[in-house]
Amino acid sequence: MSLATFDHPLAKYIRPSAKSTANCPGCGNGILAQGILQAIDELGLSLDDFVFVSGIGCSAWIPSPSFFADVLHTTHGRPIAFATGIKAAMPGKHVMVVSGDGDLTAIGGNHLIHAARRNIAMTVVCVNNGIYGMTGGQVAPTTPLGLSTVTTPFGNAENPFDICRLVEGAGASFIARWTTYQPRQIVKTMKKAIQKKGFAFVEVVSQCPVEFGRKTGMGNSVQMMEHYKQNSVAIAKAKTLSAEELLGKIVVGEFLDTDKPELIETMAKVRAKAMASAK
Amino acid sequence: MANSAVLTGRHFMMGNFACAEGALAAGCRFAAGYPITPATEVAERLAERLPAVGGTFLQMEDEIASMAAIIGASWGGMKTLTATSGPGVSLMLENIGFAVGTETPCVIVNVMRGGPTTGIPTVELQGDVIQVRRGSHGDYQIIALAPSSVQECFDYTVEAFNLAERFRTPVFVLTDAFLGHMREELLIPEPAAIPIADRRLFPKGVDTESLPGFLDEDVAPMPVFGLGHKAHVTSSCHDAYGRRNVVDASALDVFIKKLHNKIESHRDEIVRVTQDVDGAETILVSYGSIFRCAQAVVEAGRAQGLNLGWLKLGTLWPFADKEIRAVAERAKRLIVLENNLGQLFHYVQAAAAGLAPVSFLPPRVLGEMHEIADVLAAVKEVRA
Numbered sequence: 001m002s003l004a005t006f007d008h009p010l011a012k013y014i015r016p017s018a019k020s021t022a023n024c025p026g027c028g029n030g031i032l033a034q035g036i037l038q039a040i041d042e043l044g045l046s047l048d049d050f051v052f053v054s055g056i057g058c059s060a061w062i063p064s065p066s067f068f069a070d071v072l073h074t075t076h077g078r079p080i081a082f083a084t085g086i087k088a089a090m091p092g093k094h095v096m097v098v099s100g101d102g103d104l105t106a107i108g109g110n111h112l113i114h115a116a117r118r119n120i121a122m123t124v125v126c127v128n129n130g131i132y133g134m135t136g137g138q139v140a141p142t143t144p145l146g147l148s149t150v151t152t153p154f155g156n157a158e159n160p161f162d163i164c165r166l167v168e169g170a171g172a173s174f175i176a177r178w179t180t181y182q183p184r185q186i187v188k189t190m191k192k193a194i195q196k197k198g199f200a201f202v203e204v205v206s207q208c209p210v211e212f213g214r215k216t217g218m219g220n221s222v223q224m225m226e227h228y229k230q231n232s233v234a235i236a237k238a239k240t241l242s243a244e245e246l247l248g249k250i251v252v253g254e255f256l257d258t259d260k261p262e263l264i265e266t267m268a269k270v271r272a273k274a275m276a277s278a279k
Numbered sequence: 280m281a282n283s284a285v286l287t288g289r290h291f292m293m294g295n296f297a298c299a300e301g302a303l304a305a306g307c308r309f310a311a312g313y314p315i316t317p318a319t320e321v322a323e324r325l326a327e328r329l330p331a332v333g334g335t336f337l338q339m340e341d342e343i344a345s346m347a348a349i350i351g352a353s354w355g356g357m358k359t360l361t362a363t364s365g366p367g368v369s370l371m372l373e374n375i376g377f378a379v380g381t382e383t384p385c386v387i388v389n390v391m392r393g394g395p396t397t398g399i400p401t402v403e404l405q406g407d408v409i410q411v412r413r414g415s416h417g418d419y420q421i422i423a424l425a426p427s428s429v430q431e432c433f434d435y436t437v438e439a440f441n442l443a444e445r446f447r448t449p450v451f452v453l454t455d456a457f458l459g460h461m462r463e464e465l466l467i468p469e470p471a472a473i474p475i476a477d478r479r480l481f482p483k484g485v486d487t488e489s490l491p492g493f494l495d496e497d498v499a500p501m502p503v504f505g506l507g508h509k510a511h512v513t514s515s516c517h518d519a520y521g522r523r524n525v526v527d528a529s530a531l532d533v534f535i536k537k538l539h540n541k542i543e544s545h546r547d548e549i550v551r552v553t554q555d556v557d558g559a560e561t562i563l564v565s566y567g568s569i570f571r572c573a574q575a576v577v578e579a580g581r582a583q584g585l586n587l588g589w590l591k592l593g594t595l596w597p598f599a600d601k602e603i604r605a606v607a608e609r610a611k612r613l614i615v616l617e618n619n620l621g622q623l624f625h626y627v628q629a630a631a632a633g634l635a636p637v638s639f640l641p642p643r644v645l646g647e648m649h650e651i652a653d654v655l656a657a658v659k660e661v662r663a
Contacts, residue, residue, distance in 0.1 A: 015488070015509070015511065016488055017488055017520070017522055047509070048507050048509075051354075051355075051504050051505070053351075064511065064513065064523075065511045065513070065521075065522065065523060068486075068509050069509055070354075070504040070505065070508065070509060070510050070512075071510070071511050071512065072351065072354060072381075072504075072512045073511070073512065073513040073514070073515070073523075074347065074377065074514075075347070075373055075374055075377050075514070078343060078344070078347045078374065081339065081340075081343065081344035081347035081348055081351075082347040082348065082350060082351040083351060084337065084339070084344070084347075084348050084351065085309065085311065085337075085347065085348030085349055085350065085351025085352035085353075085354075085355065085359070086351040086352065086354060086355050086504065087351075088309060088335050088337060088348070088351075088352055088355070089309055089335075089351070089352040089353075089354075089355025089356060089357045090355040090356075090504060090505050092505075093504070093505055110340050110341065110344075111340065111344055111347075114339075114340040114344070267330075267335060270330055271330040271331075271333060271334075271335070273330075274330035274331040275282055275330070275331055275332075275333065277331075278281060278282030278331035
């Protein structure tokens with residue numbers, strides 16, 4: 001087989017007309033796109049079993065337009081609200097939201113916590129690059145304290161969100177965090193998240209070498225992934241460390257996998273009750 | 280509560296409930312909303328009625344999410360509605376533009392209240408007429424219907440769904456606090472007597488790579504989700520296949536004009552005007568609840584020997600410019616009655632330009648109805 005005829009094993013999932021990517025060289029999006037598709041492939045599911053929903057920002061380009069599936073590319077911050085309507089109309093489909101930390105936790109923070117509270121069955125993948133990449137490197141609710149960005153030229157004065165703890169407090173039933181340095185773990189976790197009957201949240205800390213690495217001094221893609229490798233701490237290990245020791249570390253792993261009443265299923269019961277009592 | 284979607288029969292019902300019943304009769308099976316006076320009863324009625332007919336009502340965290348959810352559910356193949364008032368519309372407008380750009384059928388009931396800003400929630404004002412036309416950014420067309428009775432709250436909501444399905448676009452039903460809370464007779468016909476339109480669907484087994492699903496002036500079939508169409512739906516500038524193009528100004532030109540012409544080229548199918556103008560010198564132009572005043576004024580004026588007629592705009596958008604022009608050609612003058620400081624007045628004036636003078640008359644106190652005596656005095660004044 002010559003290289004010219006070699007097809008990537010996941011190429012069958014890519015929209016034929018999607019010939020290019022909006023992502024910069026070294027972006028973490030590719031690792032995550034592969035992780036999602038690999039998980040779907042290993043589960044033996046078809047992309048026709050899914051509806052993908054994305055917001056606004058670089059990570060929205062993971063499913064849109066590349067995945068050869070039903071994709072709704074929505075307004076900034078609102079993908080989870082759109083996805084809620086989709087799931088209600090199509091309970092049999094897997095609904096997956098792929099978006100960024102700015103989209104999901106700043107402008108869209110309200111929808112994130114309320115969808116988690118409702119425990120509606122959907123997978124929300126949050127690509128956390130700690131910055132607004134598409135607009136040129138502005139501070140985000142996830143940017144570490146003290147870091148210089150184009151809108152915090154003298155250092156970020158605000159504390160960042162711990163998004164996983166946020167959605168845990170809000171009521172999600174599956175929560176995990178990995179970095180792009182852990183692609184195999186991403187696939188494993190993604191498979192669980194997709195199968196979860198409830199609100200499943202996967203945060204992936206991902207490198208933006210152009211707007212984050214270059215401007216904050218974190219370096220290029222390789223240097224940033226090296227940083228993830230050195231600073232990732234497993235949940236069990238993190239429990240043995242003090243707050244000072246955890247400073248600057250990225251706690252990775254599956255934080256929560258629990259079962260609780262799911263919205264769409266509960267609504268179906270409500271409907272059955274209403275239909276039975278109606279005359 | 281009944282498990283029949285169509286409550287055929289004679290009712291004494293408030294306008295907000297009539298809108299909800301119109302939605303159910305039209306086939307709406309998903310609604311999302313957020314509480315707001317004076318529109319809440321639409322949501323309350325649907326929350327009670329939808330589950331019993333197999334539907335879903337979700338109370339969302341805000342109006343932004345409500346609008347997003349009904350768009351999502353529409354792509355899931357359902358007929359969908361949200362109901363709100365002006366402040367809610369202000370929050371929904373970005374996603375209403377999204378619905379226009381992605382050609383998503385859905386219905387928004389706006390029970391108008393006193394504004395600007397938080398204003399007075401329980402007082403009616405026809406204050407959002409321009410907001411619904413131009414409120415979302417960019418250039419686009421919208422359809423808006425304005426009922427003037429509880430019966431029309433039902434009929435026009437059914438019609439709004441039919442237009443939304445026919446033209447794959449968001450459609451407004453503009454009622455107000457007066458109509459929403461007013462109770463009067465409502466006759467709901469047999470289901471077979473209610474005309475129902477359904478969106479044209481993408482052919483089975485075809486994906487959007489091989490057949491265009493967007494930007495057809497005659498309305499493209501909708502590649503709804505879940506049927507293997509693999510639709511790429513984006514509100515960013517795209518081509519007829521849904522492929523994003525944010526590079527070429529010429530693509531934007533096509534994107535804007537196709538969406539615009541989809542409504543504009545079918546305006547004769549959409550625009551609804553009723554009139555009683557034969558031989559009348561002075562025509563009162565109005566819509567919504569204020570039409571009730573105009574009709575009463577014409578009756579009272581005729582009894583006094585005044586040569587009056589009325590023209591009622593059933594649709595506010597697209598604007599009935601042609602119909603106004605036709606009336607202005609024969610009449611001596613037009614008076615626009617609105618419960619605001621002059622919103623459609625300027626459009627009527629432009630349509631009648633060079634044919635007949637157009638004057639404007641708000642009620643003495645904004646938020647109240649016109650007094651018959653006030654309007655008759657104004658008619659006599661403009662005649663003099």
